[in-house]
Amino acid sequence: MLLQALDQHLINPPARPGLVGMRRFGLEFWYFGVKNARACLFVVLFFAAVFLVPRAGVFGLPRYDVLLLVAIAIQAWMLWSGLESADEIKAVCVFHLVGFALEVFKTSSGIRSWSYPDPAFTKLFNVPLFAGFMYASVGSYMIQAWRLFKLRIRHHPPYWMATLIAVLIYANFFTRHYIGDYRFYLAACALGLYARTSVVYRPFDRERSMPLPLAFVLIGFFIWLGENISTFGGVWRYPDQMGTWSVVHVGKWSAWSLLVIMTFTIIIHLKHIKARIHVSV
Known part of the structure; x- marks a missing residue:
């Protein structure tokens, strides 16, 4: 298969x-x-x-x-072709x-952070079932990137802390509507927790490294760009975009970066993948 041949070249270049x-x-x-473009196959x-x-x-x-x-067909094809394993x-x-549960809460009548304006047969609690795949796409990207870049993690904090x-x-995505938004306190805690952690990756034939918190922020930024594309296309809308489209508030970037941390924790x-992680003691 052409895609598998490409993967072999990217993973083991001359x-x-x-x-x-x-x-x-x-x-x-x-x-x-x-490699990043290839890891975004599901997203693209x-x-x-x-x-x-x-x-x-x-x-x-x-x-x-x-x-x-379409989302189900793409996922089934990736499983059938071996691009993702059954465990993945x-x-x-x-x-x-996890994403669908968050969507149900955020679109509920008491919260209304955003909405899905179009009708559908597969809506559950006013949320179309495809919505969860938008969160799953982040996980799919990270799983694919792990393989293509031969990622290793150095000085990862103890698993229970992560x-x-x-x-x-x-939890803060839910409780912020009742007891206040503590995302920046959580971000500070996460930064301290992962301060010594670095991700080792292989863009070509040599290993490079970057601080893991920087990777979280960069991925969060590109998800924020994707969110702007989705709202521009009318897939969903925030309250301030109902009359005319506007750029998604930059504060969402921080929320997505935190969600990336949560996604990363599930993946490890x-x-x-766990076999390629060095945990600090």
């Missing part, structure tokens, strides 16, 4: 030990971009459907229902459930 200076930087930067295919499926739907089937079928699909399903901060981050419990 060594170029004599490459130095700007030529090495340029080649590593190119492979870094290609899904958001292509978001823009290509007419708002009126297809053959009488509402748009949200079509998007659900289970993790993606966890992301779907799990605790992830649970508190998720996969057996083949």
